[in-house]
Amino acid sequence: MGRAPCCDKSIVKKGPWSPDEDLTLKNYLHKHGTAGNWIALPKKAGLKRCGKSCRLRWLNYLRPHIKLEVSLKRKIKLSAPFMPPLEAGNKWSLIAAQLPGRTDNDVKNHWNTKLKKKFVAENSTSSSQHFSSSSTVQPQVEAFLLNQKNSTWFDSYNILDPLIPMPQELESFGGSSYSAPLSNNEISLPTFNAASLAQQNEEDAQWFGYDYAGEDDDPNLLELVLDDLLINHGLASSDHTVANLDSFYSSKT
DNA sequence: AAAATGATCAACCGCTCTGAG
DNA sequence: GCTCAGAGCGGTTGATCATTT
Numbered sequence: 001m002g003r004a005p006c007c008d009k010s011i012v013k014k015g016p017w018s019p020d021e022d023l024t025l026k027n028y029l030h031k032h033g034t035a036g037n038w039i040a041l042p043k044k045a046g047l048k049r050c051g052k053s054c055r056l057r058w059l060n061y062l063r064p065h066i067k068l069e070v071s072l073k074r075k076i077k078l079s080a081p082f083m084p085p086l087e088a089g090n091k092w093s094l095i096a097a098q099l100p101g102r103t104d105n106d107v108k109n110h111w112n113t114k115l116k117k118k119f120v121a122e123n124s125t126s127s128s129q130h131f132s133s134s135s136t137v138q139p140q141v142e143a144f145l146l147n148q149k150n151s152t153w154f155d156s157y158n159i160l161d162p163l164i165p166m167p168q169e170l171e172s173f174g175g176s177s178y179s180a181p182l183s184n185n186e187i188s189l190p191t192f193n194a195a196s197l198a199q200q201n202e203e204d205a206q207w208f209g210y211d212y213a214g215e216d217d218d219p220n221l222l223e224l225v226l227d228d229l230l231i232n233h234g235l236a237s238s239d240h241t242v243a244n245l246d247s248f249y250s251s252k253t
Numbered sequence: 254a255a256a257a258t259g260a261t262c263a264a265c266c267g268c269t270c271t272g273a274g
Numbered sequence: 275g276c277t278c279a280g281a282g283c284g285g286t287t288g289a290t291c292a293t294t295t
Contacts, residue, residue, distance in 0.1 A: 016263070016289085039280060055281075056264070092284065108284070109262055 007039070007050040017057055021047060025054055026062050060103045 017025075028045035035041070039051035047054065092104035092111075099107065 014265075037280075050265090051280085052266090052282090053264075059282095060263075093282080104283075105263075112285090113261060 007042075007052075011048060012042075012050045012053070013048045014053075017049075017061075021049065022057070022062060025049075025057060029058060029062075060105045 024045055024047055028041070028047075032044070034055075035044075037051075038055040041047075041051055042049045042054050045054075049057075092108045096102050096104040096107045
């Protein structure tokens with residue numbers, strides 16, 4: 001005996017959402033909110049959709065600030081503690097939480113379509129015993145994490161690559177862009193004019209939903225952060241704390 | 254120009270987690 | 275402490291668009 005379905009599958013509509021449905025859902029949520037009950041929401045809103053489907057549609061598409069245009073050009077904040085994702089689960093949402101305007105689905109898709117290949121390709125050559133062409137990446141990530149356990153997260157951090165001159169603003173990380181009160185779980189990433197990175201293609205910026213042409217800010221910073229979280233740190237690390245940044249920069253000076 | 258292949262992303266499915274009763 | 279409904283999540287699928295042959 002399985003558990004009761006969350007909705008009547010014979011009644012609910014499936015497939016792509018129409019603009020009308022989007023509007024209905026958006027208007028309803030704008031007026032009433034979820035009232036803490038997604039399951040009952042579609043009925044109240046007059047939608048022939050499963051509550052879970054409504055929730056997903058809202059979170060991944062309709063909710064404000066999805067793929068927002070410009071607000072994160074200056075600074076992004078890494079809020080919420082970084083946790084060992086494989087132990088804690090929630091890795092996609094955790095990473096998405098660091099990237100305003102991106103959903104866990106976005107991050108997941110990005111990993112599955114772009115980074116997984118990159119990740120597997122890079123590691124299949126160096127440690128072929130750990131990696132295969134399996135359709136699921138989890139075993140590879142786990143194996144990769146084992147290899148990463150003894151290195152600190154910033155050792156391989158892209159934006160700190162010694163081959164890339166440390167930007168002035170980054171050097172002043174302990175200054176203005178780091179001066180705001182931060183909890184132990186927050187890291188305020190510096191913004192910098194990374195001309196040396198400017199050759200990377202526009203797709204990176206477009207993935208973040210804004211056109212960076214002509215901007216001083218590094219268009220690829222967020223992409224780098226994401227890629228780095230996913231690849232270099234096995235999705236995340238428990239060592240992403242301000243304290244670690246402090247010690248890192250202390251060691252650099 | 255058409256077919257084949259690849260890339261992307263929205264959406265569904267089913268599981269686990271959480272909190273209320 | 276147990277049960278159950280709802281919320282949240284990751285894995286997966288399938289449609290669509292882009293690129294290559």
